[in-house]
Amino acid sequence: MLGEFDFDxxxxxxxxxxxxxxxxxxxxxxxxxxxxxxxxxxxAMMRLSSFKPLAMIAGGYVNLIRSLPLVLVIFWFYxxxxxxxxxxxxxxxxxxxxxxLSSFITFTLFEAAFYCEIMRAGIQSIPxxxxxxxxxxxxxYWQTMGTIVLPQAFxxxxxxxxxxxxxxxxxxxxxxxxxxxxxxxxxAKIAQRDSRLVEMYLFAALVYFVLSYTASHYVxxxxxxxxxxx
Amino acid sequence: MxxxxxxxxxxxxxxxxxGTYLDTFFWGLGWTIxxxxxxWSMALALGTVVGVxxxxxxxxxxxxxxxxxELFRNVPLIVQMFLWYFVLPELVPKAAGDWLKQLPNASFxxxxxxxxxxxxxRVAEQVRAGIQSLPxxxxxxxxxxxxxLPQTYGYVLLPMAxxxxxxxLTSEFMNTVKNSAVGxxxxxxxxxxxxxAMQEFSFQVFEAFTAATIAYVMITITIVLTMRWLERRVAIxxxxxxxxxxx
Numbered sequence: 001m002l003g004e005f006d007f008d009x010x011x012x013x014x015x016x017x018x019x020x021x022x023x024x025x026x027x028x029x030x031x032x033x034x035x036x037x038x039x040x041x042x043x044a045m046m047r048l049s050s051f052k053p054l055a056m057i058a059g060g061y062v063n064l065i066r067s068l069p070l071v072l073v074i075f076w077f078y079x080x081x082x083x084x085x086x087x088x089x090x091x092x093x094x095x096x097x098x099x100x101l102s103s104f105i106t107f108t109l110f111e112a113a114f115y116c117e118i119m120r121a122g123i124q125s126i127p128x129x130x131x132x133x134x135x136x137x138x139x140x141y142w143q144t145m146g147t148i149v150l151p152q153a154f155x156x157x158x159x160x161x162x163x164x165x166x167x168x169x170x171x172x173x174x175x176x177x178x179x180x181x182x183x184x185x186x187x188a189k190i191a192q193r194d195s196r197l198v199e200m201y202l203f204a205a206l207v208y209f210v211l212s213y214t215a216s217h218y219v220x221x222x223x224x225x226x227x228x229x230x
Numbered sequence: 231m232x233x234x235x236x237x238x239x240x241x242x243x244x245x246x247x248x249g250t251y252l253d254t255f256f257w258g259l260g261w262t263i264x265x266x267x268x269x270w271s272m273a274l275a276l277g278t279v280v281g282v283x284x285x286x287x288x289x290x291x292x293x294x295x296x297x298x299x300e301l302f303r304n305v306p307l308i309v310q311m312f313l314w315y316f317v318l319p320e321l322v323p324k325a326a327g328d329w330l331k332q333l334p335n336a337s338f339x340x341x342x343x344x345x346x347x348x349x350x351x352r353v354a355e356q357v358r359a360g361i362q363s364l365p366x367x368x369x370x371x372x373x374x375x376x377x378x379l380p381q382t383y384g385y386v387l388l389p390m391a392x393x394x395x396x397x398x399l400t401s402e403f404m405n406t407v408k409n410s411a412v413g414x415x416x417x418x419x420x421x422x423x424x425x426x427a428m429q430e431f432s433f434q435v436f437e438a439f440t441a442a443t444i445a446y447v448m449i450t451i452t453i454v455l456t457m458r459w460l461e462r463r464v465a466i467x468x469x470x471x472x473x474x475x476x477x
Contacts, residue, residue, distance in 0.1 A: 064443075067404070067450035069411035072422045072442055079435045083233065170306040176415060184309060197316045205305045205313060212304035 009196045010203050013186075021186030022207075028182070029169045032107035036168075037161065039108065040115025045145065047120055058116070065113035070174055077106040078178060099178035111168050118160050122153030159223040166215050170208065183207065239434045240441070244427075251428050251438075258424030259445055265342045265420060266407040272346030273406065277353025282383055284358045295354065302351035307412050310348055315340040315416040341413035341420075349406050356398045360391030393464055400457040407449055421445055 046058035065073065081102045085095030126149050134144030154161075173184040181189060184204055191200035240252040249257075284295035302310070315337065319327040333339065364387060372382030414423035425442035429435045 064447070067408075067447050068443060069408040069422055069446065071411040071414065072425070072439065072446065075422070075426060075429075076439050076443075079429070079439070170304075173306040173308050174412065176308060184306070188312075191316075197312075198320045201309065201312045201317050205309045208306055208309055209301070209304045213300060216304065 006196055006199050009190065009194050009199050013190045013200075016190070017183065017186050020181055021183035024181065025169070025172050025183040028104060028107055028172050028175070029165065031104055032111050032168055032172075033165045035108040036111035036115045037119075039112035041119045041150065043112060043116035044119035044123055047116065048123060062113045062116050065110060066117075070110060070171055071177055073110050074103065074106050074174060074177060077109070078102045081105055099175070099180050103175045103178060103180060107168070107172065111164070114164055114167075115161065118157050118164060119153060121160075122157035123149055125156050126152050155226070158226065159219050162219045162222070163216065166212050166219070169215070170212060173208070233436065235437070236434055237437055239428075239432055239437055242432070245431050251432065254424050254428065255421070255441055255445070258419060258421040258442075261338065261413075261418060262407065262410050262420040262445075263449075265338060265345065265410040265413060265418065268342040269345035269349060269410065270403055270406045272342070273349035273353045273402075276346065276350035278357050278388070280350065280354035281357025281361065282388070284354065285361045285387075286379070295358075299351045299354050302347050303355075307344065307348050307409055308415055311341060311344040311412060311416050314344045337413065337417040340416055341410065341418045345406060345409055345413070348409070349402060352402050352405070353399070356395045356402065357391060359398075360395040361387050363394060364390055393461075393466070396457060396461045396464075400454065403453050403457065404450055407453070408446070 043058045043062060046054045047062065049055050049058075068076075078099065081097045082094035085091070085097060086093065089095060130148055130152075131144055134148045139147070172182055175182050176185050176188065179185065187200045187204040191197045240255070241250050243249070244251050244254050246254070248254075280295045280298050283291050284299070286292060305313075319330040321327075322330070330336065368386055368390065369382060372386040373379070377385065410418075410420055411422040413420055414426065419427065421442050425438040428438040432438070
């Protein structure tokens with residue numbers, strides 16, 4: 001059992017696993033986090049808008065995405081994005097997008113729905129009087145949001161946003177279904193090539209565990225610090 | 231868009247030759263529901279035990295419970311499924327490993343066990359939060375009137391805590407159903423897997439995924455309505471504001 005454990009296969013594949021696999025995993029995580037938070041904040045503002053159709057569109061999108069499995073959404077976008085590309089560019093055939101670009105689009109749009117709900121709670125945690133005060137000072141909607149409400153909402157929600165990002169980091173492993181070489185995909189490829197499933201999957205689990213555990217530990221400390229300041 | 235819609239595809243025979251595409255969809259739905267129901271029952275039972283352990287006055291028991299939660303929460307579900315499905319049979323004695331590999335419906339057992347453990351860590355977190363949100367006096371009052379610690383949990387703390395955590399448990403229940411789709415990576419032909427197979431055989435991509443989407447939305451609505459009904463049903467009048475004050 002453990003006597004046959006082949007550490008060498010891990011050692012040999014480290015450069016591939018991290019340089020290619022982990023780089024992709026982290027790139028998609030941070031891209032989807034950045035773009036997802038921006039888009040999610042806009043969605044949250046739409047959901048809280050007093051213009052009903054806008055609120056309904058955003059609400060419908062968020063609720064639909066949140067009731068679907070990520071795997072299904074990955075497939076949806078993988079096949080849908082080429083058609084949307086064709087529709088936008090007016091090309092004759094569906095545009096070739098490929099799994100990499102489509103996974104970036106998928107994770108951004110998927111996570112935006114979750115970040116939206118967090119930001120909505122954040123915006124609602126700011127007393128209404130502050131918005132009224134902003135308007136009373138003569139600021140318009142974007143100024144009130146941008147200089148008064150959103151900075152505080154971000155601050156209040158920072159731990160939750162980061163926790164969601166850790167979940168996102170773990171979820172990116174599902175790009176496996178598109179045969180992308182993210183960290184898990186790379187590990188799976190080596191595992192199958194060298195028939196070293198035990199070593200590679202245990203090592204992958206260990207790496208995910210260490211990274212997520214460290215990150216969530218840091219978030220907990222941040223949360224404690226923010227709680228004292230306020 | 232010049233996509234050829236063909237909804238009649240659902241009434242055509244699937245290449246497996248055992249039924250129409252619509253039939254395969256309903257089998258997929260069956261696997262999704264049975265996987266998630268079994269995983270959810272397992273998660274509720276295990277999660278309650280671990281959640282309770284994490285609130286007991288014994289430090290090492292608390293640490294053990296914490297470790298359990300961290301272990302299952304910090305590894306992606308797909309990796310956990312791979313560990314159960316590919317790695318476990320290699321780590322146990324050879325005879326047991328061979329038996330595990332030849333088990334019929336192995337991907338189903340592995341999927342629901344992996345999903346059950348994974349979800350149990352999340353349930354444990356909610357149960358712990360629910361118990362800790364109760365005033366300390368309740369536990370003290372329980373032991374003061376002569377109840378043992380298990381009785382205090384059974385008659386005082388848990389009945390209160392569970393009523394408080396119905397809403398977060400509702401979303402965990404929904405997550406369980408959604409996460410069962412990860413089972414397709416170890417060969418479980420659940421709803422998403424069926425949609426994917428139909429897309430591969432028939433090239434009717436959007437019909438297949440639309441059907442799966444509708445099914446998931448229906449399941450979500452059913453769960454939300456059931457849990458809302460349950461929340462109102464078990465609410466103690468005048469105690470915890472269920473349904474009205476919370477929104």
